[in-house]
């Protein structure tokens with residue numbers, strides 16, 4: 506057998522072994538997950554610098570221009586998604602997160618695979634409606650509910666300012682009632698029975714807004 510054929514056979518065997526490792530072993534799947542996350546992050550970093558591309562211009566743009574640009578971007582994204590469909594998942598986690606745009610829930614979870622139901626409200630406040638949304642999510646298979654707060658929260662600042670409280674009384678009251686609502690949610694029969702049976706966990710977390718690191722509350 507010539508030296509060239511030997512090298513070719515060796516290369517084919519090596520590629521085969523790597524393919525088996527990537528597809529069928531735990532460490533191979535973890536490597537795929539991390540490489541996928543790195544590529545998502547590369548995309549975030551590439552777009553992050555493009556301040557003059559859309560929405561923010563040297564001249565003022567009208568709300569209709571913003572709408573037009575958003576539709577164009579959606580058309581492009583939807584065409585990609587249509588070409589490369591994604592797998593529907595059954596979420597295992599439901600999270601209540603503040604609407605603050607600095608928090609990106611995909612980055613927060615380090616995951617893009619739709620294992621999460623996300624409810625976003627200013628100040629992560631709950632009303633009866635959100636409690637019902639969470640209970641519906643639990644009925645649909647959720648095993649972990651995360652109730653969050655975050656650093657430098659505008660809704661909390663509004664609730665702490667007498668002037669702002671006058672302008673946003675309902676929001677301020679909802680921030681005041683956050684703990685009471687959490688207790689009310691935990692005491693709902695369908696939720697309390699699942700917690701008692703060890704089938705559901707509810708955790709309170711605090712998010713560092715700048716790093717998105719989850720800290721216990």
Ligand SMILES: [Zn+2]
Nearest residue numbers: 603628658659
């Ligand atoms: Zn906030």
